[in-house]
Amino acid sequence: xxxEFAIQQNINVYSVSATRxxxxxxxxxxxxxxxxEVPGIGAHCKGxxxxxxxxxxxxxxxxxxxxxxxxxxxxxxxxxxxxxxxxRECGKYAGKDTCLEVLGLYDDKLVRTAEGWRFAKRTFxxxxxxxxxxxxxxxxx
Numbered sequence: 001x002x003x004e005f006a007i008q009q010n011i012n013v014y015s016v017s018a019t020r021x022x023x024x025x026x027x028x029x030x031x032x033x034x035x036x037e038v039p040g041i042g043a044h045c046k047g048x049x050x051x052x053x054x055x056x057x058x059x060x061x062x063x064x065x066x067x068x069x070x071x072x073x074x075x076x077x078x079x080x081x082x083x084x085x086x087x088r089e090c091g092k093y094a095g096k097d098t099c100l101e102v103l104g105l106y107d108d109k110l111v112r113t114a115e116g117w118r119f120a121k122r123t124f125x126x127x128x129x130x131x132x133x134x135x136x137x138x139x140x141x
Contacts, residue, residue: 003076007110007117011085014119015067021059027052031111031118040126062100065091069106079112080120087124092134103128 010029017026027048030036036051037044045051059065072085089102109121 003081003112003117004074007074007076007081007083008072010110010117010119011069011072011083011106011108015069015087018055018067019065021065023052023055023059026055028115029119030122031113031120034119035121036119036124037122038124038126061094063092063094065089065100072108081110081112081117083108083110093131097134098131099134101128101130101132102126 014026014029017023017029030048030051033047034051035044035046036054043054045054067087067089070086072083074081074083083106085106085108087102087104087106090099092099104124104126107123107125108119110117111120
């Protein structure tokens with residue numbers, strides 16, 4: 001398996017695990033001391049435990065979420081790599097008739113580990129965030 005394919009798979013596992021709400025599998029895509037940050041909202045977590053705790057807080061506020069990533073631009077340099085991927089997240093707030101759409105870009109630094117390629121650092125830049133009301137039931141029939 002090529003390094004680029006393995007890195008894209010790690011990105012895919014992150015998005016699918018986030019969508020399924022399998023936060024432990026999502027966090028396992030990071031190196032043990034990996035960093036996840038969203039500068040636009042002041043979020044900065046270091047290590048799998050902090051990332052898991054922050055993710056649990058986010059998941060607790062939503063009924064569901066779907067994260068879609070575009071194929072990444074990946075550059076491998078020995079046992080380190082960088083990747084950029086466009087992300088779209090859609091979800092519904094818990095207990096509300098309001099949905100959320102987040103559009104942005106992940107800038108990733110990855111490292112080759114005994115487990116395979118893992119995120120050393122993921123930085124999410126929000127390009128747009130929108131709330132909207134869900135459609136009335138009659139529109140879904």
